[in-house]
Amino acid sequence: MKKLVALVLTILINSLVYALKIEDGFIVDSKGNRVEKKEYKKVLILDPAAVEAFYLIGGEKNIVAIADTAKNPIWPQEKTKDLPKAGTIMKPSIEQVLMYSPDLVILNTMSEGFGESLKARKLNFIINEGNSFEQILSNLEVYGVVTGQKENATKIVENYNLKLKNIKEKISKKPLDIKGGFLFSTSPMMVFSPNSLPGQIFDTLGIENIAKGLPGGRPILSPEFLLAENPDILVGSMAIKNKSDILNSNPVVKQTKAGQKGNIMIIESDKILRGTPRVIDALEELYQELSNVK
CATH class of the missing domain: 3.40.50.1980 (Nitrogenase molybdenum iron protein domain)
Structure with a gap:
């Protein structure tokens, strides 16, 4: 019983800490969706945070289309404003998604239900979620694999971890x-x-x-x-x-x-x-x- 309780607690802790993780050759999200661990050349992103992450690590060449956010810009705005759109975050268009023939689709929690439409068409998808600093930086490491920018992503994560540490030390004083x-x-x-x-x-x-x-x-x-x-x-x-x-x-x-x-x-x-x-x-x-x- 103790081992079972420990296992359950471990699963719960992992799901809270890591929105995306790499496990047994797969990339796994917090909902249990999984795709093969590899670089994806044609990624359609329906989550603004993931778009920003791709640009931050130099993986924007892998993006084929994004969701239209209407009023809220996506950094870096001068580059993302002209990207092709596949519906909105709340209402993605399956027709437009299929038009771009993506090898991976990244959703956010607001468009989680859209995953059923993707699953029915045998399209790879994962859900991006970042509710803590730890999750955000962990996701960045995973996107380094997805975009073929693993080394660059690791360096950026290290820099942000150091920056976060310095900020926390300043605030603690x-x-x-x-x-x-x-x-x-x-x-x-x-x-x-x-x-x-x-x-x-x-x-x-x-x-x-x-x-x-x-x-x-x-x-x-x-x-x-x-x-x-x-x-x-x-x-x-x-x-x-x-x-x-x-x-x-x-x-x-x-x-x-x-x-x-x-x-x-x-x-x-x-x-x-x-x-x-x-x-x-x-x-x-x-x-x-x-x-x-x-």
């Missing part, structure tokens, strides 16, 4: 020691949980997450709860575009420390919430900006 909420929406007021990428960002910065202990990935905050927690800062992203959207979302907001002191911040979602190493680049900038919050 002077943590922010403030309380905050990372808002997903204002109506209703929903926040990211500590187990999300925004939650890890808060934890790394030394910000106490008011969502700690609340059930769900994006719990809804009641006015009473928000007032009781009385956060020092409120950070908005996703569909929240203006500070006034947060301030005017509920009269209680203006009664909190964040509202009274004007500690309201808007962050571009593609810069800090997309699961790519650019999150680590933005982490230090965010720390500097929040250092003056009282």
Whole structure:
């Protein structure tokens, strides 16, 4: 029984830590989908984070098409804006996918159901997922194999690990020691949980997450709860575009420390919430900006 429990715990831990991993000659995602471990010449990517990862390691030549993100640009925008499109992230087009004859399709969690259409047509696919710094950098190593840029990917991962270590050391010497909420929406007021990428960002910065202990990935905050927690800062992203959207979302907001002191911040979602190493680049900038919050 002890061995069985240990095995189950190991499986659970691995699924949480590694979104993509290499196992017995296969690339395996967190949902159990697997493809052969090799370079793929014609990759169709329906996840913006994976597109950015390919460009970061020099594997863009392997991309045949991407998903249209409409309002949110994909880095590096001057190069990705002209790439062929195969539908949107939420509504990929199977007809357009087939038109490009990809040897691998990369989905994200929002288009996970599209995998059934790909499976029916015997198309290789995996799901990209990056909910932590560790997952993001692990994925980058896997994409080094997929693009034939393994050596380059390994060097970039090493550099980002060092950068992340240095940032954490800097923050540990002077943590922010403030309380905050990372808002997903204002109506209703929903926040990211500590187990999300925004939650890890808060934890790394030394910000106490008011969502700690609340059930769900994006719990809804009641006015009473928000007032009781009385956060020092409120950070908005996703569909929240203006500070006034947060301030005017509920009269209680203006009664909190964040509202009274004007500690309201808007962050571009593609810069800090997309699961790519650019999150680590933005982490230090965010720390500097929040250092003056009282």
